[in-house]
Amino acid sequence: MVPPKSQRLLIATLAIAALISAFSGRIDAYLLDVALGAGISIVLASSLNLINGFTGQFSLGHAGFMAVGAYASAMLTTTLAPKLMGQTELLQWVVFPLSLVAGGLLSALVGVAVGAPSLRLKGDYLAIVTLGFGEIIKVILQNLDAVGGARGLTGIHTHTSLFWVFGSAAVTVYVVWSLLNSTFGRGFVAVADDEVAAEAMGLNSTHYKITAFVVGSFFAGVAGGLYAHLKGYLNPSGFSFDKSIEIVVMVILGGMGRHSGVIVAAVLLTALTEVLRSFGNYRMIVYSVLLIILMLTRPQGLFIWPLKKRKST
Amino acid sequence: MPLHPKEPLLTDSTSSSLLFFALITGVFVLMGCRPEVPNSSTKMEPILIGFFGALTGNAAGLGQYTEMGATLAVEEINASGGVLGHPLELRREDNRSLAGESATIVKKLLSRDQVVAIVGDANSGRCLEAGPLCQAAGIPMISPAATLPQVTEIGDFIFRVCFTDPFQGKLMAEFARKNLSLKRIGFLVDATSPYSLGLADVFRDRFTAEGGLVIGEQRYNGGDKDFRAQLTALKADGVEAIFAPRYYHSGGLILRQARELALTFPMLGGDGWEAPELIDVGGSAADGAYFPVHFFAETPTPATRDFLDRFHRRFGKFPTGVSALAFDTLQMIGDALRRSNSIRPKSIRDELAVTRDFPGITGLITMDSHHNAQKSAVIVGVKAGSFQFVSVIEP
């Protein structure tokens, strides 16, 4: 089902991530922050790609799922940390990854709650519903005093390292990729290409869409957890509609439904916003002009790799 | 909707994606392992001071007024020969008024520019984000106008030049209860603003302790422009005045809509109301507004008059409170540099901590043991379309 080559690559990437992580003390803090941000973007964009690119739905609420994961995992580590006094190793290597998974699971749960009723909607309508849910999540967080409300959640330990970020990114890409290359996964593509035909062939399209939503929101939640433990501070206003748009742009520029293109776009866009800092107040003007020009000239995505001939079929 | 009909979705190239990403990680490592920029301070090399603020986005008005004050201070210090024989240089970074950006740009200021001190955002939330980084790096961060108490509780490297929310909330509550003899008050607070919520809490405690009653509490979301529903509800509650702490953006509109609903009683605000725009937007409705300010431009001291003129000559407009606070922040950093006779961040911090009676534009500044400036506040009121001195309250 899954060629062993990809598994080997996964292990190799994890090993490289661990190796680099060991030397991350020598990387200056700013570059490290940008690299970690790029890695988190890869997780976000790849998981959104599963929803938007492969099943042909259109979600504008990815930041909302990210927020759920971020708050859940941050609450977990901040409440558990005092009980594990001094045991930083345990915190860093056991509690933190568990909190990421927990954040992802909660986010996936919200994904089911959002996805199940709304997936019979199509195109723009689904986009608006997901946008609405994203805003609702933000408003709820703003009013939840237990997680700091509008004041934000402070005092989160900064556990996020290159290993965890790029490890998660590798796992995300691997899971999305192998899901699509499984027998089950071919159904995603069928649903994206022609939903009516897929239904006629006996595929349950809702089932596929919900699976995509659940897996996508799980990894968005994981990305949120990584983000929380990178910034050390969370504020609901950071998970607005703009953030969702940012992720959508990565997916579209990368070429919807393309693994490598989306990864490169995630890294490039993160790097671009940093490079554009030297433009000062003109930064966002340059960014939006570039975005428009790219959409006009390369609407299919920045990177369309030359196709290799398939060995089989 | 076929998304990319020409090409099959799954190709062999997808398996190479993992390889890519190994490559990308590699690139980042290469970028990261560049040799560090040497930071030796030979003669006439500028001393770098970081500045992060909202230069664009929805709080950009406040951010740009802050930046102008800081810029003027740096230019004046350099015109008079700089500090310790070096000119000062301000490294500016913009967080677009968004959460999550300040952490990145402060890391940039700390690791790339190797600044010796950082002037913080005027907004408390964004200082909470950046503060722990400065504390961990051992670089002093001074916010000109973050009034939330938690900001300086981050650690001993974090300072503020303004008074705090507990101070201004308390003094406004006492002013409302004693000077205006109010008994029943209503709140109109921004639920997305730590500043607004924090001030309301302090006000409530003090006002009820003084025998007053808070009988209505209405909330809105940052960026809202329609407050008629909340004001109508407060009117129905029968309040005698409204406390609505937030920036002048919403302040002017709240004043105007309150008067349109025939609410003619006093309206109280926080230091965020101080800007000419309050009266521009509020018009005649702004009469009867009271709020505390960090310095009062109409106070006839030669120093403030002169500051107003210099600022106007440089930028073509008059400064607001945050401009004056940012100006004082930079002057205080200069003063701390001179006294410590070194650019070691630790000694700058030590000198900042013992600042006593520093003659700033916004008054005499003394740092208390919690690194908050102990300063007097002036309560101003609006009468016939202009700000009027009402009273001065000592710390």
Next chain:
Amino acid sequence: MTEFLQQLLNGISLGAIYALIALGYTMVYGVLRFINFAHSDVFMIGSYVGWFALQRFQFQQPSFLGGITVLTLDMAVCALLGVLIEKLAYKPLRNRSTLTVLITAIGVSLLIQNLAQNQKFGFGPNPKAFPPLFPSKQLQFGDLTLSTNQLAVPIVTLGLLAILYWIVHCTRTGTAMRALSFNATAASLVGINNDRIISFTFALGSSLAGAGGVLYAMNYPSIDPLMGTMPGLKAFVAAVLGGIGNLPGAALGGVLIGLVETFVSGTRLSTFRDAIAFAILIAILLFRPAGLLGKLKVEKV
């Protein structure tokens, strides 16, 4: 009871502005089937154009005639801006996927917002006070108060809705618009110049956004480059609520959203106001996906 009636008045005047913006959204969507994200920025530009016009003419006293002149001028400028955006950014993307156009629209929206915020090229980020447009008076009905400014919004909205309805349903251009909305290929086959009709739709929609911008600024006289975002989003929700592509539906949706927001704002739940507006939208879409007045289309195989 007084409070209830007062809130009703507040809600209708707020809703009328949403309705005005929603009309523009719904028209463009009806013809082109895409969400014109830049619509809310045309709305913002509309209020700045009004501001500049009022500064330029320096009326001694706000007069009724002067106000109408500024409003008309403003609608004309915004119509031009709308056509310009359509020609430069959207026309080259005709026949592309909806998502491509959507992202371009987001890009255009970002560009306008950031240009407007720029001190050199735009208006600067600080809010500006909007001078009085019409002579205003405070009306008093017992305990109820209402300003003439508030009253003007529903009246102008109703008037523009009537004109719009007439254009769409009683003129040749309007018939062409409807034909285009049913089937673009068939429309061009019967000799309709699709490009011209699309430009006209943009001009019409943007002029409504311009009128909305001026009326909004008149009621909430503090204008800034990001002022369009929230009203734009709400208006879009209103358009979907009423049934996107349906003119009276958009107006109804706008007023409903305005009323819901006002009544929620007056209670303890005020901070959940945005969430409740979206929750209603979601409920409508789930139980009546075509909106209140829209007709459901069955997908043909």
